[in-house]
Amino acid sequence: MDTHDTTGTLEEALERLHSCGPERLGRLTNHAPMVVEALAAHGQAGAVHRWLDLYRHKLEDFPRPVAPVTDVGWREALGDPRRAADWIGHFTRALAARPWRDVLAEWWPRLLPGMYGGSTHPVIRVGHAVRALEAGEN
Numbered sequence: 001m002d003t004h005d006t007t008g009t010l011e012e013a014l015e016r017l018h019s020c021g022p023e024r025l026g027r028l029t030n031h032a033p034m035v036v037e038a039l040a041a042h043g044q045a046g047a048v049h050r051w052l053d054l055y056r057h058k059l060e061d062f063p064r065p066v067a068p069v070t071d072v073g074w075r076e077a078l079g080d081p082r083r084a085a086d087w088i089g090h091f092t093r094a095l096a097a098r099p100w101r102d103v104l105a106e107w108w109p110r111l112l113p114g115m116y117g118g119s120t121h122p123v124i125r126v127g128h129a130v131r132a133l134e135a136g137e138n
Contacts, residue, residue, distance in 0.1 A: 009045040
């Protein structure tokens with residue numbers, strides 16, 4: 001499968017996941033974005049949608065926002081699982097305004113001390129995102 005087909009498959013899969021939350025049952029990680037990226041990156045793009053169909057029953061709706069995370073008050077939102085949508089909104093705005101490498105360079109040192117609070121899934125998820133972005137994904 002050529003790179004274009006892989007890119008398209010991953011983009012389609014991530015679009016399918018766009019309305020899903022990053023966690024399930026309030027404490028477990030939604031592994032789908034990481035798995036579909038790994039499958040695509042390792043030449044298994046043909047299995048992406050089949051795997052996603054099998055995993056779909058484990059996905060939950062995107063959580064409701066509580067309050068926007070701001071440049072001034074971001075520390076107050078740290079560690080609060082109810083704020084997942086707020087963090088996603090914050091990074092969506094940041095990535096629309098600045099290159100992803102700049103956002104990563106700013107936030108990586110701020111958030112790295114808390115990575116164990118999510119069973120290291122945040123750092124793993126970022127690793128998958130960086131690999132996809134470096135491969136030309138959006």
